[in-house]
Amino acid sequence: MYYYYVLNIFLLACINMIAVLGVSIFTGFTGLFSLGHAAFVGIGAYTAGVLTYHWYVPFPLAILAGMLASGIAGLVIGIPTLRAKLRSDYFAIAILGFGEALRVCLENLSITNGARGLSLDELSGSAWVVGALLASLAFTRSLLRSRFGAMFMAIREDPVAAEMAGINLFRTRLLSLVVSAVLCGASGALLAHRIAFIQPVMFTMTQSTQLLASVIAGGMGSISGPAIVSFIFTALPEMLRKLEMYRLPAYGLLLVVIMIFRPQGLMGYREIPDLLRGTRDLLLARRVR
Amino acid sequence: MMAALLEVRGLTRVFGGIRAVDSLSFDAHEGGITGLIGPNGAGKTTVFNLITGVYRPTAGTVCLAGGRLTGCRPDDVVRAGVARTFQNIRLFARRTCLENVTTPILARASYGPIAAVLRTPSARSAERAAREKAFAIMEELGIERFASFQASNLPYGMQRKLEIARALACSPKVLLLDEPAAGMNDAETHELGETIKRALEDFGVTILLIEHHINLVLDICTHVVVMERGALLAHGTPGDIRENPAVVEAYLGRRRRDRA
Ligand SMILES: Nc1ncnc2c1ncn2[C@@H]1O[C@H](COP(=O)(O)OP(=O)(O)OP(=O)(O)O)[C@@H](O)[C@H]1O
Numbered sequence: 257m258y259y260y261y262v263l264n265i266f267l268l269a270c271i272n273m274i275a276v277l278g279v280s281i282f283t284g285f286t287g288l289f290s291l292g293h294a295a296f297v298g299i300g301a302y303t304a305g306v307l308t309y310h311w312y313v314p315f316p317l318a319i320l321a322g323m324l325a326s327g328i329a330g331l332v333i334g335i336p337t338l339r340a341k342l343r344s345d346y347f348a349i350a351i352l353g354f355g356e357a358l359r360v361c362l363e364n365l366s367i368t369n370g371a372r373g374l375s376l377d378e379l380s381g382s383a384w385v386v387g388a389l390l391a392s393l394a395f396t397r398s399l400l401r402s403r404f405g406a407m408f409m410a411i412r413e414d415p416v417a418a419e420m421a422g423i424n425l426f427r428t429r430l431l432s433l434v435v436s437a438v439l440c441g442a443s444g445a446l447l448a449h450r451i452a453f454i455q456p457v458m459f460t461m462t463q464s465t466q467l468l469a470s471v472i473a474g475g476m477g478s479i480s481g482p483a484i485v486s487f488i489f490t491a492l493p494e495m496l497r498k499l500e501m502y503r504l505p506a507y508g509l510l511l512v513v514i515m516i517f518r519p520q521g522l523m524g525y526r527e528i529p530d531l532l533r534g535t536r537d538l539l540l541a542r543r544v545r
Numbered sequence: 546m547m548a549a550l551l552e553v554r555g556l557t558r559v560f561g562g563i564r565a566v567d568s569l570s571f572d573a574h575e576g577g578i579t580g581l582i583g584p585n586g587a588g589k590t591t592v593f594n595l596i597t598g599v600y601r602p603t604a605g606t607v608c609l610a611g612g613r614l615t616g617c618r619p620d621d622v623v624r625a626g627v628a629r630t631f632q633n634i635r636l637f638a639r640r641t642c643l644e645n646v647t648t649p650i651l652a653r654a655s656y657g658p659i660a661a662v663l664r665t666p667s668a669r670s671a672e673r674a675a676r677e678k679a680f681a682i683m684e685e686l687g688i689e690r691f692a693s694f695q696a697s698n699l700p701y702g703m704q705r706k707l708e709i710a711r712a713l714a715c716s717p718k719v720l721l722l723d724e725p726a727a728g729m730n731d732a733e734t735h736e737l738g739e740t741i742k743r744a745l746e747d748f749g750v751t752i753l754l755i756e757h758h759i760n761l762v763l764d765i766c767t768h769v770v771v772m773e774r775g776a777l778l779a780h781g782t783p784g785d786i787r788e789n790p791a792v793v794e795a796y797l798g799r800r801r802r803d804r805a
């Protein structure tokens with residue numbers, strides 16, 4: 257029984273980590289902020305959930321459909337808003353509105369069973385969840401090591417200089433958004449069939465804030481940092497469930513402590529092996545000068 | 546007579562009431578170094594921003610080898626063959642120096658997201674080729690020893706050179722340099738002049754140079770364009786410019802008085 261409890265928390269943390277990877281690509285590596293990525297998680301969850309609930313679609317197909325739907329939603333929001341070259345506030349506002357519109361739709365459609373939510377089968381077993389997380393990690397790492405990672409980070413560092421390096425800002429940002437939405441969609445599809453119950457309130461700004469907080473606290477421009485922090489953020493509140501009263505304050509306190517001692521996030525702009533190299537660079541730079 | 550590679554015709558940009566650039570016309574000849582000088586606020590940087598599509602001109606055109614650049618987005622201008630550096634350095638600060646220089650090469654590479662994620666042989670070889678080319682450019686400018694350093698950790702003068710390296714990595718026909726010697730002493734400025742001349746020969750680029758170090762301009766430029774309050778004040782060889790009374794009064798004279 258206790259084993260099952262711990263396993264469940266572990267799997268929820270893995271699922272959350274997939275969405276955090278998505279936000280990390282968009283915010284940590286491309287430098288665009290979003291307080292609405294939970295909407296993509298919600299689209300993935302509801303698309304997959306509705307498919308398995310009403311039409312008994314096989315689970316793997318339902319996950320793919322969830323990812324596809326989230327990716328399309330990313331395109332729909334991104335195409336009109338990411339054209340504004342040096343202003344990302346259009347996107348930030350549009351995604352907030354989109355999240356709200358999504359919630360209203362989900363609450364009023366009969367296919368989603370409105371605000372009461374959908375009870376689903378618990379299809380996201382350990383193999384699915386861990387497999388999906390490993391695949392997402394490998395996917396993210398390869399993408400960020402490629403020319404697309406180089407272009408994302410160039411835009412994050414300086415959009416004007418990136419454009420003068422021959423990068424099409426709109427297309428590159430749109431790609432980053434779609435990829436992050438697809439990862440969030442996968443996370444949502446798995447989440448829906450892990451908790452075996454979904455409700456519109458599960459995908460609102462509170463959840464978006466937690467995703468963004470994981471990326472900022474974990475370190476923008478790091479894969480490992482946000483992954484570690486998202487794990488702590490999911491597991492800790494569950495562990496502290498007995499101390500219900502102190503859960504949210506403890507969570508907030510942790511965030512404050514990280515931001516005071518590591519304003520650049522747990523891992524800064526680095527991965528674990530980079531930590532040593534950075535120190536060496538500084539020492540060498542001083543000598544050459 | 547050398548051919549005009551970059552043709553600026555009637556270029557005008559109005560900001561509010563200010564005519565930052567006012568019906569400016571000049572040519573940059575292939576294989577030459579054209580100096581663009583003028584007092585602070587004359588509109589030199591604005592000319593660069595208009596050529597590269599950062600700003601849209603109020604009127605006028607810019608053509609590269611006969612093709613219109615006016616109205617193109619900056620990334621298309623880069624693809625057409627114009628690269629630049631920035632007066633206030635704009636490096637990809639938290640990336641390594643090598644990554645700064647590989648970025649424009651990778652931006653041009655053709656493999657797609659699927660090949661990137663699968664790390665196909667063609668993707669890997671494109672990345673290897675980009676690193677090799679970037680390293681060769683850094684060697685040419687003598688900054689290869691900084692390759693693995695984070696760009697923001699570089700000394701200031703090296704950051705300016707890194708910006709030139711990154712611009713050269715765009716494989717430009719025309720290279721626009723905005724005050725590359727700013728903040729350098731005479732020895733460093735002289736050395737930079739040699740680097741610029743070498744880049745011209747080795748990379749076959751045509752250069753348009755904004756610079757306040759007047760000696761550097763008169764020394765290395767084949768042609769000089771003088772601006773004042775957005776408009777063309779004079780143009781000609783460095784010898785002509787040195788003799789031109791209007792220039793001496795408006796620009797050289799003022800600087801001499803500044804120093805006195
Ligand atoms: N984006 C802008 N908005 C409003 N005014 C601008 C803008 N950019 C430039 N200007 C104005 O245009 C004029 C020319 O500026 P510019 O930066 O081109 O001068 P400059 O010749 O490069 O000067 P410096 O030698 O100091 O670099 C200035 O009066 C400046 O205030």
Ligand SMILES: [Mg+2]
Pocket residue numbers: 589590591632
């Ligand atoms: Mg200027």
